[in-house]
Amino acid sequence: MKLRGTPRREGALALLAQLPEAAALLEADGSLLGTNPACRALLGPALPAGKGAAVRGWFQPRDGLDALLRQGQGEAELALSGTVPPGRPLRVALAPLGMDGLSLLRLLPPAPAVDAERLALLGRMAGGVAHDFNNLLGIVTGAAAAARHARGEVALRAELLAIEEAAERGAALVRQLLAFSRQQVMAPQVLSLNARVEAMGRLLQRLMGAAITLEVVLDDPPRRVRADPSQLDQVLLNLAVNARDAMGRHGRITIATGSRLVLGEGAGQIPPGRYATITVQDSGPGIPPAVLAHIFEPFFTTRIERGGTGLGLATVQGIVAQSGGHILAESPPGQGARFTILLPRHEGEADPAPPPVAEAAPAHILLVDDEPALLRLGAQALERAGHRVTTAADGHDALDLLEDGLRPELLVTDVAMPGLDGVDLAGRAGGLCPGLPVLLLSGYAASTLSVDWQGKGWGFLAKPWTVDSLCIAVASALDRRG
Missing domain, CATH: 1.10.287 (Helix Hairpins)
Structure with missing residues (x-):
């Protein structure tokens, strides 16, 4: 069998990277050889996309891809694991390439339907x-x-x-x-679930007030999961606030950690596996069946007169799904409401705390944005932080400055700009200034970018930025420069 580095395989991988739709290259045995940026963006951080990964684990049911692999080609409708909201499956198409037993797997959007x-x-x-x-x-x-x-x-x-x-x-x-929509920026870490829930429980007790009894029950032994700690805190906060409001601000909330082994396709189409669980149970009146069927829909609320937006549980479901997990909502008669979060267990050690970002020494920064007000405000913020700033109104102006000999120590650029966008500018700037660090700014989620910005060592800051977040992101980008 030929190795990955042969010219034919390298050529196939290069063509794969240029495909606009989500696609992957599979070996003759069905294992993964490579994916393109669109596929990685679709899968998110929770599903494995590295060489040799088990592709069948991307889909529900887990054996849904097997028939295509046995046939060697064809098309099937399969649901992506953890999709939000659970709905019409993707069209998954497999076609042989006629070289080294390789096949092209494409993940296509479902046919449009209106109902x-x-x-x-x-x-x-x-x-x-x-x-x-x-x-x-x-x-x-x-x-x-x-x-x-x-x-x-x-x-x-x-x-x-x-x-x-x-x-x-x-x-x-x-x-x-x-x-x-499963498109927010995530920063997953390996966490001790007990430690995270215990710390959040102390904060929630103060937020709930004296009339609410909050009980935290921790499982032994403790389990580890891979998740964004701030997003996990947001999940617990949303569920606790919902429980408090449902009880009329008097009652008991129990937050418990545990574990669950799913052997077959579980409730809510949960794939088999080992999961760590968080259960949030309240002593309120419960959720009527007619309401329970809609609680995860965005903007569905029964408390609109009290300021409810209907985004709390939709947000919770999105965060859990993007972490590779699942959430179940139950309301047994006379037992209040119970939400159970299942997150894939991580068997390794918890990640060490990241080192603090050192205060950045003054640097020369090229700041690029086609929005004049943001360009002015960003330059003012960075100059107050001690940096020297050169501004450019779009990608072409910035490229002209670089071609004329400007040599900044950091490029900070908006992504969505007419003509030459920020990603293309960063790529061409790297050719003119090898090793130039880059910080991308965007109102879109990082997962929608057409480039592996993390692999390139670039930074990313979501808009709208604040003065503090911009200066911290710049300091971090300069710190990575060394």
Whole structure:
């Protein structure tokens, strides 16, 4: 058998990388040889995409790919493990390449379908987004107008604070939508589940108030999982707040860790495997069956008159799915509501705490953004932090500066720009300035980028950034430079 490094295989991998749809190269035995960026973005961090990975584990049911592999070609509809919301399967197509026994596996979107239920869900999402953002924009425009006429520094600061808070709420709404769609930026670590739940339990007890009894029950031995710690905290916070509100602010909440072995296809189409579990149980009135069927839908809420947005549980489901896990909702008669989170167990040691980012020494930064206001504000923030900043209004202007001899110590660039986008600019800048570190800025999720930015050693900062987050990201990028 020829090795991966042969010219034919390298050529096949190079062509794979250029395909616009999600695709993978398989060996004759069905094991994975390589994937393209679109496929890695679709799989997310929870599903294995390295050479030799078991591709059948990407799909539900787990043996759904076997028939295609036996036939050597064909097409089937399979659900991707952990998809949110669970819905119409992907079209999975397998075709032989006629070289070294290799096959091309393509993961295609399902055929478009229109039905009343999906249209109603889309309408509810659109209405919910419009309602929340119109409220936020109303605060921004009203406070900005008041700031123009404010007399005195105290009044001006109050209006500016209202604008800043509205912007933060808008950013939080976008993060919730990205979590629902499984597209938010994740930073998974190997965690001790008991330690994380115990620490969050102490915080939640203070948040719940004296009228709520919060009990934390930890399993022995403790289990480890691979998840984003801040996102896991968000899951527990959302579930605890929902439980408190359902009980009328009086009652008992129990958060328990445990383990579960799934031998066959479990409830909710959970693949077989070993899982660590978190159960959140309340003593409230429970969830009626008619409501239980819809609780994970975005903008579905029974508390709209009390400010409910219907994004809390949709966010929880999205975070759990992007971590490779599953969530079950149950409401046995007379026993309140019970949510069980199943996360794949990790048998290795917990990750050590990352070293703190050193304060960055002043550096020369090339800042690129086609939004003039953001370009100005970013330059001001970095200059106040002691850096020297050269600005460019788009990718072509930045490339002209580099070709004319500009040699910055860091390139900070927006991704979505007309003409030459930030990813292409970073690639061409690296040819002119070998070793130039790069920090990408984008209002889109990192998983949508067409390049393996982490593999290249680049940094990523999601918009909207704050002054502090921008300076920290710049310091981290310069720290990686060494």
